Amino acid sequence: MKKSLLAVAAIGAFASAAQAQSSVTVYGIIDAGFVSSSSTAAGPGAAINNSATAATAAGSQGNIVSKTQTSGFAGGGESTGRLGFKGNEDLGGGNTAFFTVEMALSPDSSTSISSTNATSNRQSFVGLGKKGLGQASIGMQYTPIHEAVSATDAGGTNNVNGNVIYDRTGGYGSQQIVAGGGVSGQAGSGMSTNTSYTVRSSNALVVKSENFAGFNLKGLLVASGKDSSQATVTTSTKAYGVGADYNWNKLLVTANYQTFLSEGVPSGYDVPATFSAGYNGGVSTPGTNARDTQQYYAATYDFGILKAYAQYVARKVVYTNNNNIFTERTAQQIGVRSSLTPTITAWASAGTGSMNNTGANGPKAAFNGWQLGSDYALSKRTNLYAIYGQTATRNAATGLYSASAAAAASNALYSAQTSYNASSYAIGVRHTF
Numbered sequence: 379m380k381k382s383l384l385a386v387a388a389i390g391a392f393a394s395a396a397q398a399q400s401s402v403t404v405y406g407i408i409d410a411g412f413v414s415s416s417s418t419a420a421g422p423g424a425a426i427n428n429s430a431t432a433a434t435a436a437g438s439q440g441n442i443v444s445k446t447q448t449s450g451f452a453g454g455g456e457s458t459g460r461l462g463f464k465g466n467e468d469l470g471g472g473n474t475a476f477f478t479v480e481m482a483l484s485p486d487s488s489t490s491i492s493s494t495n496a497t498s499n500r501q502s503f504v505g506l507g508k509k510g511l512g513q514a515s516i517g518m519q520y521t522p523i524h525e526a527v528s529a530t531d532a533g534g535t536n537n538v539n540g541n542v543i544y545d546r547t548g549g550y551g552s553q554q555i556v557a558g559g560g561v562s563g564q565a566g567s568g569m570s571t572n573t574s575y576t577v578r579s580s581n582a583l584v585v586k587s588e589n590f591a592g593f594n595l596k597g598l599l600v601a602s603g604k605d606s607s608q609a610t611v612t613t614s615t616k617a618y619g620v621g622a623d624y625n626w627n628k629l630l631v632t633a634n635y636q637t638f639l640s641e642g643v644p645s646g647y648d649v650p651a652t653f654s655a656g657y658n659g660g661v662s663t664p665g666t667n668a669r670d671t672q673q674y675y676a677a678t679y680d681f682g683i684l685k686a687y688a689q690y691v692a693r694k695v696v697y698t699n700n701n702n703i704f705t706e707r708t709a710q711q712i713g714v715r716s717s718l719t720p721t722i723t724a725w726a727s728a729g730t731g732s733m734n735n736t737g738a739n740g741p742k743a744a745f746n747g748w749q750l751g752s753d754y755a756l757s758k759r760t761n762l763y764a765i766y767g768q769t770a771t772r773n774a775a776t777g778l779y780s781a782s783a784a785a786a787a788s789n790a791l792y793s794a795q796t797s798y799n800a801s802s803y804a805i806g807v808r809h810t811f
Contacts, residue, residue, distance in 0.1 A: 402465035404811075409457045410485045411763075411806015414449035415539070418799045452486040455804025456536045456753075456763045459483030460500055472509035478502070501578070512587040518580045522596050522621030523674040523691075526632040527575070529623075530676035532687045532713025532725045533749055533765070539802040540749030540767020542709040542729035543689045545573050573707060573733075574691045575672045576638065579617060594623040598636055615640045628680040638670040641698060653697040670695045684716035687727070702738035707731065709745075724752040733771075745771040759810050766803040773797070 420443045453459050462480035469475055480501040505515025520528075527544055528535055535544045581602035587595040598619035619636025642652075653667050676689040689711045697703035711729030718724055728748040734740050749767035756762065 400465065400467040402463060404461075404463055406461040406483065407457050407459055407808065407810050408453075408483065408485060409455060409459055409806060409808040410451065410453045411455050411804055412449070413452040413455050413802065413804045413806075414447075415800065415802035416447045417445070417801075419444050420797050453484055454537050455765060455806045456534070456538075456751075456808050458500075458537065459485055462501070469506075474507040474509075474513075475505070476507060476513070476515070477504040499580075503582075503584070505584075510588060512585065514583065514585045516583050518578060519582045519584045520578050521576050521582075521636055522584075522598055522619045523575045523634045523636055523672055524577045525596070526621060526623070526634045526674055526676060527689075527691075530630065530632060530678050530687060530689060532685075532715045532727045533751055534725075536751065536765055536804075538749060538751070538765040538767045538804050539769050539800050540747045541711070541727060542731050542745065542747045542769070543574060543691050543711050545709075545747075545769075574693055574709060575674060576636065576670070579638075581615070582617075589625075592625050594625075596621045596623075600638070614642075630678045632674070632676050634674045636672050638668075639698070640666060640668055640670070642666050653699070653703055667698045668695050669698055684714050687711075687713040687715070689713075689729075704734075704737055706734040708733075711747075721755045722752065723755075724750075726750050741773055743771050743773050745769060760807065762807055764803070764805050766801070768799070768801040770800075771798045 459482060460480055461483050462478060464476070464478040464480075466474050466476040478501050480499075482498050482500055499518055501518055501520065503515045503517030503519050505513055507513035531541070531544055533541050533544070535541075579598070579600050581600050583599040583601075585597040585599075587593075598617065600615065600617035602615040615638065617636065617638040619634070621632065621634035623630065623632045671694050673692045674690070676687070678685060678687050690709070692708045694704055694706045709729055709731030711727055713725060713727030715723065715725040726749070728746075730744070730746045732742040732744050734742045747767065747769035749765065751763065751765035751767075754762045
């Protein structure tokens with residue numbers, strides 16, 4: 379009897395030890411509320427061509443002002459919804475194995491998790507770690523810049539207008555407004571999804587060090603190639619990135635750099651023939667024959683009653699066969715965040731920047747943005763929020779300097795100077811689990 383009890387106890391102890399050595403956590407965010415956005419665009423109208431008469435009347439429609447207003451119940455005002463699984467296993471000797479799988483959730487969509495949604499696969503990676511050294515992982519992962527922005531953004535990387543660094547769309551449904559200075563429909567300028575930097579990348583190896591004397595180092599390496607079955611086009615996407623964080627008491631300083639190279643060579647050609655700035659990263663179509671270089675620098679300091687933020691970001695997407703053909707954007711922003719009471723947190727930010735969408739010798743559009751927001755904590759995991767922001771752009775060129783127009787006079791590409799203004803707000807509830 380005693381032997382049986384000892385055997386049962388030994389089996390139970392072994393099972394408990396095995397369970398302690400590995401774990402899986404389910405986590406996520408559900409965010410929903412009322413979202414509203416408005417935009418105003420102004421610029422010269424198109425030339426008049428009256429085909430109903432024998433004569434063509436050359437002229438202009440004059441200055442055109444268009445307005446868009448959208449509102450409704452939607453998700454993701456403060457945070458994009460997500461469902462994730464993460465786990466780790468103790469391999470012994472200070473070695474661990476870990477994984478993360480994270481999908482987007484859309485509470486305002488008939489399909490909560492959609493395989494056709496470009497952001498459905500938010501993260502999916504597996505890796506190994508060594509205590510005292512660091513870790514390495516492979517798969518779909520956040521870039522060094524995005525991780526740095528997440529740690530140094532006063533607004534917590536929300537999805538409302540007004541943030542010139544994390545300039546996500548602010549709006550409702552199909553009428554969402556690209557918030558990169560209030561410009562709508564500038565996807566061809568390398569400004570789709572996030573105008574200032576690449577958020578995540580597939581086919582990525584990410585290496586992170588442990589803390590050494592206040593420093594944390596990180597690196598990114600992307601390798602992805604494809605050769606079509608008809609051998610008509612060969613495409614290749616490569617990237618690398620580095621980042622460094624320094625923590626000292628209440629000060630955090632971060633510096634990050636990453637560059638993506640995406641090339642496609644048609645059969646029979648020795649050099650890339652076309653240029654598209656596109657969007658590098660994630661599962662979205664990257665730019666064609668483009669080098670996308672991004673930099674981010676920031677600092678925060680916690681004064682106790684409030685935390686101060688300073689940020690700078692720069693991005694340039696260049697045609698690999700002609701450095702005079704490019705799109706470029708820079709922005710700087712300051713902000714503060716404060717816990718007014720044990721349950722109320724508020725933040726404010728303001729920034730400026732410039733954007734060149736027309737290549738060498740092209741004009742720069744100037745933009746600015748500001749945002750106010752507040753959280754009210756109902757519990758440790760649930761909060762109410764209210765966020766409002768505005769962005770404005772002036773002298774934005776409508777023409778994109780492309781490879782086919784390289785020989786054309788540059789002023790022909792931005793004959794229409796336009797201005798944009800956009801604002802949005804979101805009121806809702808967010809629950810994390």
